Amino acid sequence: MADDTLGRxxxxxxxxVATLAYTCLMFVWFSLPAYLSTIIAELELSGTQAxxxxxxxxxxxxPLALFSGLAVDRIGPGRSLAAGAAIFGVAQAGRSAATGxxxxxxxxxxxxVGATAITFGLPKLVSTLFPPxxxxxxxxxxxxxxxxxxxxxxxxxxxxxxxxxGGWRPLFLWSGLVAIGYGLGWYLLARRxxxxxRAAANDASERAPGDEDRSPLTxxxxxxxxxxxxxxxxxxxxxxxxxxxxxxxxxGWLPTVLEARGxxxxxxxxxxxxxxxxxxxGIFTVPALADRYEARPTAxxxxxxxxxxxxxxxxxxxxxxxxxxGSIVVAGxxxxxxxxxxxxxxxxxxGIGARxxxxxxxxxxxxxxxxxxxxxxLIGTSHDLxxxxxxxxxxxxxxxxxxxxxxxxxxxxxD
Numbered sequence: 001m002a003d004d005t006l007g008r009x010x011x012x013x014x015x016x017v018a019t020l021a022y023t024c025l026m027f028v029w030f031s032l033p034a035y036l037s038t039i040i041a042e043l044e045l046s047g048t049q050a051x052x053x054x055x056x057x058x059x060x061x062x063p064l065a066l067f068s069g070l071a072v073d074r075i076g077p078g079r080s081l082a083a084g085a086a087i088f089g090v091a092q093a094g095r096s097a098a099t100g101x102x103x104x105x106x107x108x109x110x111x112x113v114g115a116t117a118i119t120f121g122l123p124k125l126v127s128t129l130f131p132p133x134x135x136x137x138x139x140x141x142x143x144x145x146x147x148x149x150x151x152x153x154x155x156x157x158x159x160x161x162x163x164x165x166g167g168w169r170p171l172f173l174w175s176g177l178v179a180i181g182y183g184l185g186w187y188l189l190a191r192r193x194x195x196x197x198r199a200a201a202n203d204a205s206e207r208a209p210g211d212e213d214r215s216p217l218t219x220x221x222x223x224x225x226x227x228x229x230x231x232x233x234x235x236x237x238x239x240x241x242x243x244x245x246x247x248x249x250x251x252g253w254l255p256t257v258l259e260a261r262g263x264x265x266x267x268x269x270x271x272x273x274x275x276x277x278x279x280x281x282g283i284f285t286v287p288a289l290a291d292r293y294e295a296r297p298t299a300x301x302x303x304x305x306x307x308x309x310x311x312x313x314x315x316x317x318x319x320x321x322x323x324x325x326g327s328i329v330v331a332g333x334x335x336x337x338x339x340x341x342x343x344x345x346x347x348x349x350x351g352i353g354a355r356x357x358x359x360x361x362x363x364x365x366x367x368x369x370x371x372x373x374x375x376x377x378l379i380g381t382s383h384d385l386x387x388x389x390x391x392x393x394x395x396x397x398x399x400x401x402x403x404x405x406x407x408x409x410x411x412x413x414x415d
Contacts, residue, residue: 014193020145022149030149033253043098045101053108056111059369060109060112060369061112061372062370065362065363069363070223070362072117076199077199081118085114088115089183091107091108093180094107095107095176116365123343123361124358128199136288136290136291137287148280154273223359227359239403242400244365245371245399246375248376249378252376254268274332275328278336303407306331306337309334310334313331347360
């Protein structure tokens with residue numbers, strides 16, 4: 001295994017450095033939700049337009065994710081992560097000069113293109129460096145790094161860095177430039193460590209006899225047929241769709257929902273950081289327990305039930321208080337536990353392994369980001385129609401029930 005060759009500490013060190021790509025991405029991605037109320041007022045966006053922009057990055061995944069996953073499997077995680085960081089960095093810097101809905105939407109869609117390379121490049125990197133039974137904890141590392149980026153933009157970027165820099169536009173500009181710089185640094189490191197060469201050698205060892213004689217087009221068709229017809233993976237796709245609908249819906253609108261209840265923008269951002277912190281707790285604890293007891297499907301059931309319970313509590317709570325804060329924590333733990341599971345399960349499925357991890361995760365997100373796009377849109381549109389955020393949040397809560405049902409079915413198939 002690669003982690004034996006490189007050394008355990010060095011292997012985990014590579015994952016930690018690569019994790020910064022996700023930290024940068026999530027800071028950039030959620031800088032818009034963090035400033036959504038301000039941007040709505042300055043650019044004169046409707047609730048539906050705001051929901052579309054907030055869901056534009058997930059929307060990008062729908063047509064691109066499967067092909068991006070295929071590209072990551074063939075290009076390698078080193079170059080993929082570097083290119084992704086450069087693309088979303090340029091897009092974020094460009095968003096600082098947006099003048100209205102069309103330009104803001106176009107640049108956010110560009111950001112999504114770069115985001116796909118990060119989303120699929122990191123699982124590919126982990127599957128290259130670790131055996132399938134040990135991908136849970138390394139996946140937790142980069143997902144906690146992602147949560148750190150989200151928490152930083154809500155807890156520091158909105159209340160501290162933004163005012164210090166002079167508003168949302170300078171914050172967008174500088175965070176984009178930092179991402180571009182990171183992309184260049186990661187490329188140089190990955191090239192020095194020959195990460196893509198290692199990934200290619202690992203993939204070659206998993207190919208069936210005679211595969212090397214197939215044409216690239218034949219190989220792609222065969223891989224796609226396997227991915228698209230894999231029954232257990234289809235259930236993971238259902239879980240991924242519900243997870244993304246819930247995650248993007250809550251994180252995209254929670255600050256605005258809290259502000260609508262009379263909470264100040266700074267406190268709303270910091271309260272959303274509490275959700276992100278609970279999300280990180282779920283990321284670390286759930287996969288560790290699931291791997292220890294070999295109970296990943298059971299973990300899906302538990303996470304779905306916990307998230308549903310917490311979100312219902314958010315809907316019913318009145319004002320900032322123990323009920324609301326406790327419900328936010330419960331919901332965050334539930335959805336956070338799903339995040340590493342939908343990425344860690346595919347490499348362990350028969351017929352997929354490390355070789356097709358990028359393609360499998362790409363399939364999950366190609367379908368799943370339909371939910372990721374609809375989550376923010378459902379909340380924004382329901383508010384336009386009803387004047388309340390409660391109906392949209394109620395639909396978000398129902399995703400937990402679907403996750404629990406899918407987890408139970410997966411457990412039955414794998415027993």
